[in-house]
Amino acid sequence: MTGALGTKSSATSSEEATLIDGRRLLRNLEALGQIGNSAAGGRTRLAYSPQDGQARELLLAWMREAGLSVCVDPIGNIFGTLRGCDDAAAPIMVGSHIDTVVNAGHLDGCLGVLAGLETLLSLAEAGIVPRRPIVVAAFANEEGARFSPDLMGSRVFTGELALAQALAATDADGQSVTEALGRMPESRPFGTPPSLPSAYVELHIEQGPVLWSENVAIGIVEGVQGCRWLEVQVHGAANHAGTTPMAMRRDAGVAAASLVADLARRSRDQKIPLVATAGTMSIVSGSINSVPEHAVFTVDLRDPDERLLDNAENQLRFAIARAEADHGVTIEIRRMSQSSPVRFDDALVARAGALAERGGIAYRRLVSGASHDAQMLAARCPTLMLFAPSRDGISHSPAEHTDDDDIIAAANLLAGLVRDLAEADPAASSPHFKQGL
Amino acid sequence: MTGALGTKSSATSSEEATLIDGRRLLRNLEALGQIGNSAAGGRTRLAYSPQDGQARELLLAWMREAGLSVCVDPIGNIFGTLRGCDDAAAPIMVGSHIDTVVNAGHLDGCLGVLAGLETLLSLAEAGIVPRRPIVVAAFANEEGARFSPDLMGSRVFTGELALAQALAATDADGQSVTEALGRMPESRPFGTPPSLPSAYVELHIEQGPVLWSENVAIGIVEGVQGCRWLEVQVHGAANHAGTTPMAMRRDAGVAAASLVADLARRSRDQKIPLVATAGTMSIVSGSINSVPEHAVFTVDLRDPDERLLDNAENQLRFAIARAEADHGVTIEIRRMSQSSPVRFDDALVARAGALAERGGIAYRRLVSGASHDAQMLAARCPTLMLFAPSRDGISHSPAEHTDDDDIIAAANLLAGLVRDLAEADPAASSPHFKQGL
Numbered sequence A, B: 001m002t003g004a005l006g007t008k009s010s011a012t013s014s015e016e017a018t019l020i021d022g023r024r025l026l027r028n029l030e031a032l033g034q035i036g037n038s039a040a041g042g043r044t045r046l047a048y049s050p051q052d053g054q055a056r057e058l059l060l061a062w063m064r065e066a067g068l069s070v071c072v073d074p075i076g077n078i079f080g081t082l083r084g085c086d087d088a089a090a091p092i093m094v095g096s097h098i099d100t101v102v103n104a105g106h107l108d109g110c111l112g113v114l115a116g117l118e119t120l121l122s123l124a125e126a127g128i129v130p131r132r133p134i135v136v137a138a139f140a141n142e143e144g145a146r147f148s149p150d151l152m153g154s155r156v157f158t159g160e161l162a163l164a165q166a167l168a169a170t171d172a173d174g175q176s177v178t179e180a181l182g183r184m185p186e187s188r189p190f191g192t193p194p195s196l197p198s199a200y201v202e203l204h205i206e207q208g209p210v211l212w213s214e215n216v217a218i219g220i221v222e223g224v225q226g227c228r229w230l231e232v233q234v235h236g237a238a239n240h241a242g243t244t245p246m247a248m249r250r251d252a253g254v255a256a257a258s259l260v261a262d263l264a265r266r267s268r269d270q271k272i273p274l275v276a277t278a279g280t281m282s283i284v285s286g287s288i289n290s291v292p293e294h295a296v297f298t299v300d301l302r303d304p305d306e307r308l309l310d311n312a313e314n315q316l317r318f319a320i321a322r323a324e325a326d327h328g329v330t331i332e333i334r335r336m337s338q339s340s341p342v343r344f345d346d347a348l349v350a351r352a353g354a355l356a357e358r359g360g361i362a363y364r365r366l367v368s369g370a371s372h373d374a375q376m377l378a379a380r381c382p383t384l385m386l387f388a389p390s391r392d393g394i395s396h397s398p399a400e401h402t403d404d405d406d407i408i409a410a411a412n413l414l415a416g417l418v419r420d421l422a423e424a425d426p427a428a429s430s431p432h433f434k435q436g437l
Helices: A022-033 A050-064 A107-124 A150-155 A165-168 A179-184 A209-216 A252-268 A304-328 A346-359 A403-423 B020-034 B049-067 B108-124 B152-157 B163-170 B177-183 B210-213 B252-270 B308-329 B346-359 B404-423
Strands: A069-074 A078-082 A094-095 A134-138 A199-205 A218-224 A227-235 A275-277 A281-283 A295-301 A330-339 A364-368 A383-388 B069-072 B078-083 B091-094 B135-139 B199-205 B216-225 B226-235 B276-279 B282-284 B294-303 B330-339 B363-368 B383-388
Touching: A022 A107, A022 A403, A050 A107, A050 A134, A050 A199, A050 B226, A050 B276, A069 B282, A078 A107, A094 A107, A094 A150, A094 A403, A107 A199, A107 A403, A134 B308, A165 A179, A179 A218, A199 A403, A209 A364, A218 A403, A227 A252, A227 A304, A227 B078, A252 A275, A252 A281, A252 A304, A252 A346, A252 B252, A275 A346, A295 B199, A304 A330, A304 B163, A346 A383, A364 A383, A364 B020, A383 A403, A403 B108, B020 B108, B020 B216, B020 B346, B049 B078, B049 B108, B049 B135, B049 B252, B078 B108, B078 B199, B091 B108, B091 B404, B108 B135, B135 B177, B163 B177, B163 B226, B210 B216, B210 B363, B216 B346, B216 B404, B226 B308, B252 B276, B252 B282, B252 B294, B252 B308, B282 B346, B294 B308, B308 B330, B346 B404, B363 B383, B383 B404
Parallel strands: A094 A134, A094 A199, A199 A383, A218 A364, B091 B135, B091 B199, B199 B383, B216 B363
Antiparallel strands: A069 A078, A078 A134, A218 A383, A227 A295, A227 A330, A275 A295, A281 A295, A281 B282, B069 B078, B078 B135, B216 B383, B226 B294, B226 B330, B276 B294, B282 B294
């Protein structure tokens, strides 16, 4: 990750500012954000719900109005295509998702989908026919808040997950994706899905505090962190808190507390891994006047480098062995889940940086801590993500906020990048594009 | 606290071994331990329960058989008195309690009561009429497991708690002590309670691991630790575990874990206080992939020196202020309860040590970490406790165990001490006895 380049400047001062209609984008975000609104101020559009269906209806209406070729695939991904000179060429794809968690903000994935739509609208209105087709995608069930796994639409589109398996997934009430899809408006598949793109670019809010706190307008995302979830169980001996000398204790709580404090210290001081979190911790059946017998905590390790994740997990295992000796306890550790880091396309990272510099937009490179559809696409084509700042790092909350000029600056950079990529000669793809994936 | 004196020797090698009938004591402990027995192997005789009543019936029968003057006072304390030459002299008192926690061992307070009874029996059988009366007491509701506060009988006997207040205490089902007493055998008060004693000596199991691990037969107890209970609430900020850099976190869980680890380290390394325990700790409403917003833990501080308790609490408050700055959290601390240290009588400590040395019994001085009736008596008369070793420090469990020869050695020392004290001229009490209180 590199530092910010220059200072944050207003989007309207840039030569790229004229590419898109910023006010229309803000209006559309506002309109989409009304769907599924609750009294509490947030909106809830769980995947394949009636509210999700309403949002899909609105998006499809906008796509048709813009003259795009529209398609819904069998898992519910929505594609709108602006035809190019060479319709057989692999398209450039932009997009994200419009499903939400419970009580969400109005940006999140909607920013990527509607900034993508705005890109295509602006190009079409300017009478530009790109060399390659350009597709805006709204991937289904990105959040996984109702049906697991998350990133369902992009997993199926890229072949990472079998369609039949995805359709058979059930929610907490036992309803399957097939059943939920059948009850939702705009659920039936139609049209021809696009082929795998020659490049995919996704704009999303950061969902973290880095850009906001550094007053940087745009994040150029180099990849997605790998993640490991572990559970640690500490077994000591219950004893009287008054009568058991400190040196004779086998205190499961102190052993767990020391491990949690050291885990955070290692990550803070050595950056191994980049972030480490004990999100849950408790002394089981403890009482105020007993030495704790049993404690449990969970560990979330994230890093863009798989070797540093290995290193961090090894360090944790060493610390556990030391804690067993120091505190006379026995400790079990088990992996609950893991995902490998994803690296986005270096050439796209460089190209986006150059574009931002040309526009005088302050940016910084960073790594995504959260999961995104882009990490599924990255296995199939050169992929990049752009982040817009999240005020105070807040996301998945009605308090989620990005300043209007940051939204417009990010959408402009997306449009500029997509226009450049679409103009590239399909017969002479740049060498860093992975052909034939 | 001083080290052990000599090595542990068999009680039967001592000249004092003949004072009591060790086999009868062991038999009586066994018989009393049968009452309230469960299939799980432990016994449950909660205060003022039918099982407690059965145990009281047996104890009273033994007292009557021994020819003692028997009395039950209005809170249910049982007293058996061996008359002395001067019945008007303040008596020597020995004793403890026979109520238990749920699923208890067969020793605990029963050891002190039955070793006291054995002392009186042996003196009576030897035809000895002591100068002062000697009383064996079984104080009611020591454990406080059903009716609060604990040490109820000794609190009422010493005037620390009003009788009416004690009788009005209710259990979890809303039943009062008065009601429970009324339903229990041997509950009605009769006889004349003894006056405040000129000395009180209580034998109890240690309930901690010190004597057992050091292979020392007897503990001579210099006092009871003071105790403070505190609750600490840590408030941070919930954030995404993947997207929030370590330096930008306000992690309530890490702040709590650091405080708990440091609390134990200070006590272990500096002995301030002697023992410190976080018996409960949890991250409230945490999730594996969120930075914790709220954590809570409890603190149990114990030390024989009130100034070191003050010091320990101050150190904790300093650590909390540092943690607030280091972790960007806010922390509340509140005192839940406290009790001051109790110091037993120096002259009695010395006298018991001299007796043990004469008998060739290995002993060590120590401080009680648990509460006992003796700390109530200590406010009213010169008081001492003796401890017998607890195997592995286990108590309040069917696994509670003291070796037979340790039981007999401790009962012999108790008997020797009581005989000496009772022979002291009532008209010329030693100067360290607090006269007239």
